[in-house]
Amino acid sequence: MTGFPKPDHDHRACAADVLKRADRLCRSRGARLTDSRAKVLDVLARGHQPVGAYEIVDALAEGGQRPAPVTVYRALDFLVSQGLAHRIESRNAFVACMTGTQEHGTAAFLICRRCGVVAEVAADELSQPVARVCERHRFEAESSVIEIEGLCGNCRDA
Numbered sequence: 001m002t003g004f005p006k007p008d009h010d011h012r013a014c015a016a017d018v019l020k021r022a023d024r025l026c027r028s029r030g031a032r033l034t035d036s037r038a039k040v041l042d043v044l045a046r047g048h049q050p051v052g053a054y055e056i057v058d059a060l061a062e063g064g065q066r067p068a069p070v071t072v073y074r075a076l077d078f079l080v081s082q083g084l085a086h087r088i089e090s091r092n093a094f095v096a097c098m099t100g101t102q103e104h105g106t107a108a109f110l111i112c113r114r115c116g117v118v119a120e121v122a123a124d125e126l127s128q129p130v131a132r133v134c135e136r137h138r139f140e141a142e143s144s145v146i147e148i149e150g151l152c153g154n155c156r157d158a
Contacts, residue, residue: 004112004119004152005048015045018096022084031082036067040075041096044085049116050093088118090147095120107145112152119152 005014022041026033033041043059044051051059056072076094079085085094088109095109098120108123123146134141 003121004110004117004154007154011046011048014098015042015096018042018045018084018098022079022082025084026082029082031078034075036071037075037078039063040072041079041084044079044094045096048095048098048118050088050091050095050111050118052091052093055093086120086145088147089145090149109145109147110152111147111149112155113149114151114155117152117154 005011019038019042022038023033025031039060040056043056046059053069053072053076056076057067057069060067060072076085076087080087080094084097086097086107086109087094088111090111095118099122108121108126110119110121112118126146127144130141130144133139
C-alpha cells in the first residue's frame with residue numbers, strides 16, 4: 001500500500017502483507033528473515049508512523065522478554081539494507097517499506113505533521129532532476145531520500 005491509509009484502515013492485514021512480501025524477498029535473495037528481524041518488521045508494519053529503536057524495544061518487551069537494543073539495531077540495519085524498511089531521517093525513526101518493490105531509486109516520504117503518518121510514494125519522476133543536479137556538480141549520489149512534511153488529507157479534512 002502506498003499513500004495515506006483511510007482512518008478505518010486494517011493495520012493487521014497491512015502488516016501481514018509486509019511480512020509475507022519480506023519473507024518471499026529474503027528467500028529469493030538467500031537472506032534470512034530471522035524471528036527477531038520479523039518481529040521488528042512487524043512492529044514497524046503495525047502502523048504507518050515512524051518508530052524509534054527504543055520504541056521497538058518497548059513494543060517487543062510487551063510480548064515477553066525485553067530484547068537488547070543492539071539486537072533491534074542489527075535487525076533494523078538488515079531490514080534497511082534489504083529495502084524492507086526505511087529510516088526517516090527527520091524523525092530518527094523507521095517505517096516498514098510499503099511499496100513492495102525491490103529497487104527504489106529516489107525514495108520520497110510524505111509526513112503528516114499532525115497525525116504522524118508517513119506515506120511512501122513512488123518518486124521515479126524525481127530521479128532524473130536529482131541525477132541532473134548531481135551530474136552538474138560532479139557529485140556521485142549513493143542514495144537519495146526526500147521527506148516532505150505537511151498535512152495528510154485525513155487531517156486536512158478533519
